[in-house]
Amino acid sequence: MFKKYLAMLFCVASVFALNACSSDADQTALVEDGSAVDVGLDADGALTVGDPNAQETFNGPAELKENNTIYFAYNSENIQDQYLGIMQSHAQYLKSNPDARLIVEGHTDERGTPEYNIALGERRARSVARYMQNLGVDVNQLSIVSYGEEKPDVDGHNEAAWSKNRRAVLNY
Amino acid sequence: MFRRLIMAFAALAFIGSANAELKIEITGGINEGHRIAVYQFAQDPNVKFDVASVVAADLMRSGKFAPLSRNNLPQGGVVNGSIDVEKAALSSAEFVVGGIVKSLGNNIYNIEFQLVGLQGANKGKVLAHFGGRTSLATMRQASHRVSDRIYEAVTGQRGCFRTRIAYIVQKRNSKFPYQLMTADYDGYNEVAVVKSTQPIMTPAWSPDGKRIAYVSFEKRKSAIFVQDIVTKKRKILAEFSGLNSSPSWSPDGTKIAMTLSKNGQPDIFYFDLAQGRFVQVTANRAIDTEPTWSADSKALFFTSERGGKAQIYKKDLVSGKVERVTYQGARNLSAKQIPGTNSLVVITQVNGFRVARVDADGSIYMLTTSTLDESPSVAPNGSMVIYSTVYQGRKGLALVSSDGRFKANLPSSAGEISSPAWGPLLSK
Numbered sequence: 001m002f003k004k005y006l007a008m009l010f011c012v013a014s015v016f017a018l019n020a021c022s023s024d025a026d027q028t029a030l031v032e033d034g035s036a037v038d039v040g041l042d043a044d045g046a047l048t049v050g051d052p053n054a055q056e057t058f059n060g061p062a063e064l065k066e067n068n069t070i071y072f073a074y075n076s077e078n079i080q081d082q083y084l085g086i087m088q089s090h091a092q093y094l095k096s097n098p099d100a101r102l103i104v105e106g107h108t109d110e111r112g113t114p115e116y117n118i119a120l121g122e123r124r125a126r127s128v129a130r131y132m133q134n135l136g137v138d139v140n141q142l143s144i145v146s147y148g149e150e151k152p153d154v155d156g157h158n159e160a161a162w163s164k165n166r167r168a169v170l171n172y
Numbered sequence: 173m174f175r176r177l178i179m180a181f182a183a184l185a186f187i188g189s190a191n192a193e194l195k196i197e198i199t200g201g202i203n204e205g206h207r208i209a210v211y212q213f214a215q216d217p218n219v220k221f222d223v224a225s226v227v228a229a230d231l232m233r234s235g236k237f238a239p240l241s242r243n244n245l246p247q248g249g250v251v252n253g254s255i256d257v258e259k260a261a262l263s264s265a266e267f268v269v270g271g272i273v274k275s276l277g278n279n280i281y282n283i284e285f286q287l288v289g290l291q292g293a294n295k296g297k298v299l300a301h302f303g304g305r306t307s308l309a310t311m312r313q314a315s316h317r318v319s320d321r322i323y324e325a326v327t328g329q330r331g332c333f334r335t336r337i338a339y340i341v342q343k344r345n346s347k348f349p350y351q352l353m354t355a356d357y358d359g360y361n362e363v364a365v366v367k368s369t370q371p372i373m374t375p376a377w378s379p380d381g382k383r384i385a386y387v388s389f390e391k392r393k394s395a396i397f398v399q400d401i402v403t404k405k406r407k408i409l410a411e412f413s414g415l416n417s418s419p420s421w422s423p424d425g426t427k428i429a430m431t432l433s434k435n436g437q438p439d440i441f442y443f444d445l446a447q448g449r450f451v452q453v454t455a456n457r458a459i460d461t462e463p464t465w466s467a468d469s470k471a472l473f474f475t476s477e478r479g480g481k482a483q484i485y486k487k488d489l490v491s492g493k494v495e496r497v498t499y500q501g502a503r504n505l506s507a508k509q510i511p512g513t514n515s516l517v518v519i520t521q522v523n524g525f526r527v528a529r530v531d532a533d534g535s536i537y538m539l540t541t542s543t544l545d546e547s548p549s550v551a552p553n554g555s556m557v558i559y560s561t562v563y564q565g566r567k568g569l570a571l572v573s574s575d576g577r578f579k580a581n582l583p584s585s586a587g588e589i590s591s592p593a594w595g596p597l598l599s600k
Contacts, residue, residue: 031407031408037391041404042348042364042367044363044364045364046351046363046365046366046367046404047365047366047367047399047404048348048366048367048368049367049368049370049388050368050369050370050390051369052347052348052369054369103392110544110562111524111525111544112503112519112521112525112546113475113505113506113519113525113546113547114373114374114546114547114590115373115374115417115418115431115461115462115475115505115506116459116461116482116506118373118394118417119415119417119431119433119438119459119461120459122415122433123459144414145389145392145393146394146415147371147389148373150373150389157544157562157565157567
């Protein structure tokens with residue numbers, strides 16, 4: 001089993017090296033998995049993906065840590081006025097730190113289907129990114145990702161949880 | 173009714189005492205199928221496994237049968253695998269099943285059964301029979317095979333008791349909280365395929381049952397992978413900028429449809445496996461997503477907001493024509509064609525999100541009364557729909573028959589379960 005694991009790691013590492021030589025950013029169409037992500041085999045034979053010891057943290061400046069979430073109304077990507085200040089402070093930081101890169105994560109509540117929600121989450125992330133651009137942030141400093149309903153902030157199957165889960169999170 | 177329900181529970185509890193992660197709680201329709209008397213098989217004492225109870229549970233879950241409680245069956249209806257029609261008919265069942273499991277030595281067993289009619293013109297007729305060899309390890313599969321034969325003899329449809337399902341388990345406190353699993357359709361023989369620190373979505377079976385396409389967020393963005401479920405080797409199918417979501421394998425195995433937003437908004441594409449290229453199917457400013465294939469692999473159903481709110485549309489890939497399919501309900505999502513019919517199963521928004529069936533004439537029938545249903549997947553014989561819902565405060569799987577009469581929840585002992593995908597019919 002251990003041997004197999006090593007062989008697999010080697011395979012992943014060598015393919016990664018190949019892909020790293022290619023300049024196309026969009027790796028597609030049934031290529032070998034060239035991920036830089038940790039890949040292994042569990043005792044039960046399952047493929048394991050990711051580093052379980054990696055902490056999910058806020059990678060931006062400490063002063064913006066508690067000030068990085070924008071909440072949305074149900075099925076809406078409209079940014080409410082009360083969150084404009086949050087975006088302005090992040091825009092200010094990005095403009096004074098041109099090497100900083102912002103990732104806008106879009107999330108939804110659990111209602112509706114996962115595949116529809118991931119599209120809705122992207123619309124929320126895009127809406128925030130567009131606003132940041134309007135505030136003068138360089139488009140190259142911005143990227144978006146939608147997690148749809150897959151990463152709720154609050155567990156629960158009621159409006160109290162849902163209202164906290166319909167959100168965009170600004171991370172770096 | 174209530175008494176019968178309790179007995180059904182007692183019978184099922186006996187079966188469920190093995191290490192299955194998925195149990196079953198019947199919540200409706202238990203009395204509505206064919207009444208069938210499944211007698212305990214005459215078994216070699218080495219066989220501790222109760223074949224007849226697995227068969228009865230299969231038949232009940234299909235929604236087409238109402239197996240009588242074993243305790244209520246007339247004495248002497250089946251003796252040592254031989255059926256006494258007159259005695260068995262006292263049960264008022266339509267059909268009787270009797271069988272025998274004999275040891276042939278060296279862990280080889282012969283399993284035999286007969287299905288005999290008890291009413292009207294069928295009275296005394298052998299409607300199905302089967303004999304075959306098995307081992308202790310494959311006794312459960314052999315029992316499902318008995319169920320398949322009975323199901324087909326009575327309904328005229330193939331049984332699908334030997335199919336697998338894929339689903340996502342979320343275990344909050346695990347090192348790898350997001351796990352893609354496969355299991356027999358009844359939850360036994362669970363196998364972990366992938367365990368990840370980041371979300372996994374939308375498992376989709378290849379029609380040969382050997383590979384699963386799925387969405388993984390392991391790189392802090394979405395990507396679609398295709399993985400061999402036995403060797404665990406995998407390849408990347410799509411990791412464009414933006415969404416890479418909702419993979420769906422064409423029934424003829426030649427294409428994988430998906431949603432990509434690389435052009436700025438979510439549109440439907442497919443990857444042609446023979447030609448090794450992507451083909452764009454829709455180009456619309458509104459959200460287009462959830463592509464699934466028609467049975468002939470020549471059209472795609474998808475969810476679109478082009479008309480305002482999300483509804484189901486169909487694109488004919490030969491003529492290029494797009495038509496709207498659903499009109500009733502505030503929103504309709506997640507269409508899946510029911511094999512062998514022109515009907516679709518959808519998630520419809522009416523007082524919450526429910527599983528519904530849309531027939532060819534556009535009429536819509538609610539199949540469930542819950543409010544947070546999602547990810548419906550239809551059994552390959554069209555008889556049942558598995559979906560995820562919130563039940564007693566937890567997300568888990570549930571079954572409903574395509575006619576809406578039979579309902580059951582499959583509460584899990586381990587974490588929240590979502591995204592069920594019913595695998596293909598394979599063995600004869």
